[in-house]
Structure formats: C-alpha cells, structure tokens
Amino acid sequence: MSRSPVPRPGRALAGLTAVAACSAGLLAAPAPASAAPDPARARAAGTYPNLAPRPPMGWNNWSYYMCDLNEKTVLDNARALVRTGLAGKGYRTVTIDDCWMSRARGSRGELVADPVKFPHGMAYLGRQLHRMGLKFGIYEDVGTLTCEKFPGSLGHFQEDAAQFAGWKVDYVKADGCNVPVAPGHTKEETYRDLYGQMSRALRDTGRPITFSVSAPAYFQFDGDSVWHQVIGWSAEVGNLWRGGRDVALQQSTPAVKWSSIVYNFRYNAKLSGLQRPGRWNDPDFLLAGDTGLTREEIQSQMSLWAMMAAPLISSTDVTDLSDRARAVLGNRNVIAVDQDALGVQGHLVQQDDGSAVLAKPLKNGDTAIALFNSGAAARTLSVTAAAAGLPRAGSYRLHELVTGRRTRSDGDIVARDVPPHSTVLYRVTPG
Known part of the structure; x- marks a missing residue:
C-alpha cells in the first residue's frame, strides 16, 4: 500500500x-x-x-x-x-x-x-x-x-x-x-x-x-x-x-x-x-x-x-x-x-535498566501488579508486598490475568523465569 x-x-x-x-x-x-x-x-x-x-x-x-x-x-x-x-x-x-x-x-x-x-x-x-x-x-x-x-x-x-x-x-x-x-x-x-x-x-x-x-x-x-x-x-x-x-x-x-x-x-x-x-x-x-x-x-x-x-x-x-x-x-x-472505576494510573514501584514493576490500586480493594522484563534474557522478577503498597495480610491471592493461573503468596510477589519482552500481570487480593 x-x-x-x-x-x-x-x-x-x-x-x-x-x-x-x-x-x-x-x-x-x-x-x-x-x-x-x-x-x-x-x-x-x-x-x-x-x-x-x-x-x-x-x-x-x-x-x-x-x-x-x-x-x-x-x-x-x-x-x-x-x-x-x-x-x-x-x-x-x-x-x-x-x-x-x-x-x-x-x-x-x-x-x-x-x-x-x-x-x-x-x-x-x-x-x-x-x-x-x-x-x-x-x-x-x-x-x-x-x-x-x-x-x-x-x-x-x-x-x-x-x-x-x-x-x-x-x-x-x-x-x-x-x-x-x-x-x-x-x-x-x-x-x-x-x-x-x-x-x-x-x-x-x-x-x-x-x-x-x-x-x-x-x-x-x-x-x-x-x-x-x-x-x-x-x-x-x-x-x-x-x-x-x-x-x-x-x-x-x-x-x-x-x-x-x-x-x-x-x-x-x-x-x-x-x-x-x-x-x-x-x-x-x-x-x-x-x-x-x-x-x-x-x-x-x-x-x-x-x-x-x-x-x-x-x-x-x-x-x-x-x-x-x-x-x-x-x-x-x-x-x-x-477501565477500573477508581481511575488511577499505576505507578512505578521499582525499576532498573531491564525491568519495571508497577502497582495500581483497584476500586474493589484489589491491587494490580505488573512485572515487566524489557531485557533480552529471561529473569525472575519480584516485589515485596510493602513496596507494592499492599495492605498487611497473612497471605495474598494472585490471579495471573493472561494465563488465568491462580496462586498464593505469604509476602513477596514473584514472577519466575519471565521471558524477554514479557509482562506478568497479577490481580492481587489480600486474604
């Protein structure tokens, strides 16, 4: 064309x-x-x-x-x-x-x-x-x-x-x-x-x-x-x-x-x-x-x-x-x-030359957390609950929004072996 x-x-x-x-x-x-x-x-x-x-x-x-x-x-x-x-x-x-x-x-x-x-x-x-x-x-x-x-x-x-x-x-x-x-x-x-x-x-x-x-x-x-x-x-x-x-x-x-x-x-x-x-x-x-x-x-x-x-x-x-x-x-x-009704732009909570982590509060009390690997090699990315602004809780339920996989965490939010140029997006619920 x-x-x-x-x-x-x-x-x-x-x-x-x-x-x-x-x-x-x-x-x-x-x-x-x-x-x-x-x-x-x-x-x-x-x-x-x-x-x-x-x-x-x-x-x-x-x-x-x-x-x-x-x-x-x-x-x-x-x-x-x-x-x-x-x-x-x-x-x-x-x-x-x-x-x-x-x-x-x-x-x-x-x-x-x-x-x-x-x-x-x-x-x-x-x-x-x-x-x-x-x-x-x-x-x-x-x-x-x-x-x-x-x-x-x-x-x-x-x-x-x-x-x-x-x-x-x-x-x-x-x-x-x-x-x-x-x-x-x-x-x-x-x-x-x-x-x-x-x-x-x-x-x-x-x-x-x-x-x-x-x-x-x-x-x-x-x-x-x-x-x-x-x-x-x-x-x-x-x-x-x-x-x-x-x-x-x-x-x-x-x-x-x-x-x-x-x-x-x-x-x-x-x-x-x-x-x-x-x-x-x-x-x-x-x-x-x-x-x-x-x-x-x-x-x-x-x-x-x-x-x-x-x-x-x-x-x-x-x-x-x-x-x-x-x-x-x-x-x-x-x-x-x-499209969350709270209308908040997620903010950077940590980053380096090859990665970034963002956290975004949601209307129902959940928090969306994205762990982005912008580099050329797979790597494990993580962020503490406190750094992500999560409320204190005994554990957190994690829903990975692309694969649908559901897991739990007692503290750190971790994405293991994230491929190059990939982002793992969690919806995190205290509890």
Missing part, C-alpha cells in the same frame, strides 16, 4: 524535537490575526466537560494505514470490531486520522471530505458507524495546516466545531502541527490559546464530543517544567492528551516498533502524578495485530497500557486479526484493569 512520505512531528523515532519537526509548516502563508495568544480568551474556555470517565477505547487508522485510508477501509474495520466481539468489550470509537479531507476548503470556508476517498461524505460515515453501535471520531489540527498539509482549524474553530457536530462526531483528535508563534509570545502561550479556542468551540456546539489534545507531544523535549505545565492545562481543555512521540508505523521493523513501545511506556509511566480520573495520559496506539511483533511483545504493551489507565486505541488491520492478537486485545480481565 502507498505510504505518505511526510514525517509527522512526534511520530518518528528520529529524536527530532516537536519544534524542529513542524518548522517546515511555518513557511506557509502568514498567520491569521487569531494566531496571537489571548490569555483572557483561553481562560474563558473553562474546564471541558468530563466526557471520558473511563479511558477511551477504539480504533484509529494512522499507525497502520497512514494516509492510505478510505470509506471502505474505515467501515470494514468498524464491522470487524463488531464481528470479532471487540466492540462489545469496549472498542467502540472509530477515528479517522489525517488525510481524510480535500486540500482546500469549500466556497463557504467549510472543510470538505476527499470525494474519492469518502464519496458519501462524513455525515454518511457517521451514520453508518452509529448504526453499528459505534462512535465516530475525526482528526483536525489547531494550526494553519494538519501534519500532512491539509487545512487546519486556525481561524475556523467555531465553523469546524459546528461542522463536526452536524456530522454527529463523538470524538475529536486535535494535532498541533504548523502552529505559528506570534512575535512577543511564547510557544506555550500560543498552544494554550489555540487549544483553548478549539475547546470552547466544541463546548459551544452543545454536542458531547470527547476531546483528545496533542499539545504535550510538542513540548516533550522542551524540559519537564514546561512539558508538565502543558499537560496541566491540557487536562482543563480536554479529556485526554498525547504526551510524546507516536508509536512506530506499520512500515517500521519489528525491532523499531518494540523500541517505540518501550520508549512510550517509560515516559508515560513517569506521568502518573499528572493524570486524574477522567483525564487521561495517552501514550498512543496499541500495535496488536499483523505487525511482526511477538505474542509476548503485544501482550506486554496491552498489559502495561492497562496498568497506566491509558486509552486502548488499536491501530491495525482488524479485518485480518490473528487469533493471538484478538485474544490479547479482548482479554476482559486485562481490560478491567484499564
């Missing part, structure tokens, strides 16, 4: 900063007047409604298909979500990413779906998804252009939000490419203002539209203080936010994909203190599927994402999903850890 040659900021493992990655877009036409930050207008946006009490789940085309998407691809994957039972397990939001629109706006300034890729238009696509019991997600950008150089929303926030509401969109992912910084204003001020404008525009439609903010991904390399500041206001203007680099694309080698999963896990695991129930850190897509990764690797990503209360958004070809990938994505016990 064809692949877009244009790299996306935060979407490669080349180590480019977000500023450098989107600098080419700043050579576009002069910024509209609305590009100048207005702090009062940003504050007026207020706190976005809590439309995602649990981490969102669903499917997005980007990592697997990139710009090679069309109406049939989207609807075929949507039907596959229903047919495989994944929709019934929570994977219900189907989001089309960049490249869905025409290169120019219409005569009234409106966004126009690519007539070849989407001959029936976006309202039709939304109707078809809703008839399947699914939700409709769409992509835009707060800058002058999207990452792939399609029309951005800067200067059109109200009109675009109204258009999305008219199409019955349920979820908007807003990227941050090609954002011109006005003289005398900082990059952070500019992003805060533009995302605040889009947030307010979506609220003003009166339609409940879950809002995914990409702003923090453009500040990951600017230093922790400003990065964390951007995450802080992202939690006010939206429901979830992309924190840093994207996971690797389908065209990447399995080794690069695995490296990207580990990288995203490591940065996101350190952000647990910035997440709160209903406001989610998003370390990007799940790669379970025909991606060249091993069963252990796709299971590790699923288990670690569940421990971090991350959105579970698959980006693969669901129409040709292997039995092992379907089993990983559809494991109800692992999904329950991710």
Whole structure:
C-alpha cells in the first residue's frame, strides 16, 4: 500500500524535537490575526466537560494505514470490531486520522471530505458507524495546516466545531502541527490559546464530543517544567492528551516498533502524578495485530497500557486479526484493569535498566501488579508486598490475568523465569 512520505512531528523515532519537526509548516502563508495568544480568551474556555470517565477505547487508522485510508477501509474495520466481539468489550470509537479531507476548503470556508476517498461524505460515515453501535471520531489540527498539509482549524474553530457536530462526531483528535508563534509570545502561550479556542468551540456546539489534545507531544523535549505545565492545562481543555512521540508505523521493523513501545511506556509511566480520573495520559496506539511483533511483545504493551489507565486505541488491520492478537486485545480481565472505576494510573514501584514493576490500586480493594522484563534474557522478577503498597495480610491471592493461573503468596510477589519482552500481570487480593 502507498505510504505518505511526510514525517509527522512526534511520530518518528528520529529524536527530532516537536519544534524542529513542524518548522517546515511555518513557511506557509502568514498567520491569521487569531494566531496571537489571548490569555483572557483561553481562560474563558473553562474546564471541558468530563466526557471520558473511563479511558477511551477504539480504533484509529494512522499507525497502520497512514494516509492510505478510505470509506471502505474505515467501515470494514468498524464491522470487524463488531464481528470479532471487540466492540462489545469496549472498542467502540472509530477515528479517522489525517488525510481524510480535500486540500482546500469549500466556497463557504467549510472543510470538505476527499470525494474519492469518502464519496458519501462524513455525515454518511457517521451514520453508518452509529448504526453499528459505534462512535465516530475525526482528526483536525489547531494550526494553519494538519501534519500532512491539509487545512487546519486556525481561524475556523467555531465553523469546524459546528461542522463536526452536524456530522454527529463523538470524538475529536486535535494535532498541533504548523502552529505559528506570534512575535512577543511564547510557544506555550500560543498552544494554550489555540487549544483553548478549539475547546470552547466544541463546548459551544452543545454536542458531547470527547476531546483528545496533542499539545504535550510538542513540548516533550522542551524540559519537564514546561512539558508538565502543558499537560496541566491540557487536562482543563480536554479529556485526554498525547504526551510524546507516536508509536512506530506499520512500515517500521519489528525491532523499531518494540523500541517505540518501550520508549512510550517509560515516559508515560513517569506521568502518573499528572493524570486524574477522567483525564487521561495517552501514550498512543496499541500495535496488536499483523505487525511482526511477538505474542509476548503485544501482550506486554496491552498489559502495561492497562496498568497506566491509558486509552486502548488499536491501530491495525482488524479485518485480518490473528487469533493471538484478538485474544490479547479482548482479554476482559486485562481490560478491567484499564477501565477500573477508581481511575488511577499505576505507578512505578521499582525499576532498573531491564525491568519495571508497577502497582495500581483497584476500586474493589484489589491491587494490580505488573512485572515487566524489557531485557533480552529471561529473569525472575519480584516485589515485596510493602513496596507494592499492599495492605498487611497473612497471605495474598494472585490471579495471573493472561494465563488465568491462580496462586498464593505469604509476602513477596514473584514472577519466575519471565521471558524477554514479557509482562506478568497479577490481580492481587489480600486474604
């Protein structure tokens, strides 16, 4: 299949900063007047409604298909979500990413779906998804252009939000490419203002539209203080936010994909203190599927994402999903850890260069504990009950959520001979 040659900021493992990655877009036409930050207008946006009490789940085309998407691809994957039972397990939001629109706006300034890729238009696509019991997600950008150089929303926030509401969109992912910084204003001020404008525009439609903010991904390399500041206001203007680099694309080698999963896990695991129930850190897509990764690797990503209360958004070809990938994505016990009503992101309790242990309190008093071997050789991993934050008890019941095996422990939580790139995920009950 064809692949877009244009790299996306935060979407490669080349180590480019977000500023450098989107600098080419700043050579576009002069910024509209609305590009100048207005702090009062940003504050007026207020706190976005809590439309995602649990981490969102669903499917997005980007990592697997990139710009090679069309109406049939989207609807075929949507039907596959229903047919495989994944929709019934929570994977219900189907989001089309960049490249869905025409290169120019219409005569009234409106966004126009690519007539070849989407001959029936976006309202039709939304109707078809809703008839399947699914939700409709769409992509835009707060800058002058999207990452792939399609029309951005800067200067059109109200009109675009109204258009999305008219199409019955349920979820908007807003990227941050090609954002011109006005003289005398900082990059952070500019992003805060533009995302605040889009947030307010979506609220003003009166339609409940879950809002995914990409702003923090453009500040990951600017230093922790400003990065964390951007995450802080992202939690006010939206429901979830992309924190840093994207996971690797389908065209990447399995080794690069695995490296990207580990990288995203490591940065996101350190952000647990910035997440709160209903406001989610998003370390990007799940790669379970025909991606060249091993069963252990796709299971590790699923288990670690569940421990971090991350959105579970698959980006693969669901129409040709292997039995092992379907089993990983559809494991109800692992999904329950991710979707737990307490809404807490698991925190790191110990780590070294080749392993990490996370603990996550659950609503019913249980604790989920993940022991992750990121190294190249099998090893035994363990953590004490005290270090994992378990309440004192004479013993603990351990339910291994992937194999289903049940054991007991009088103290330490141990996973023996954990294979390379594997994660053992326990649900631990005192008693």
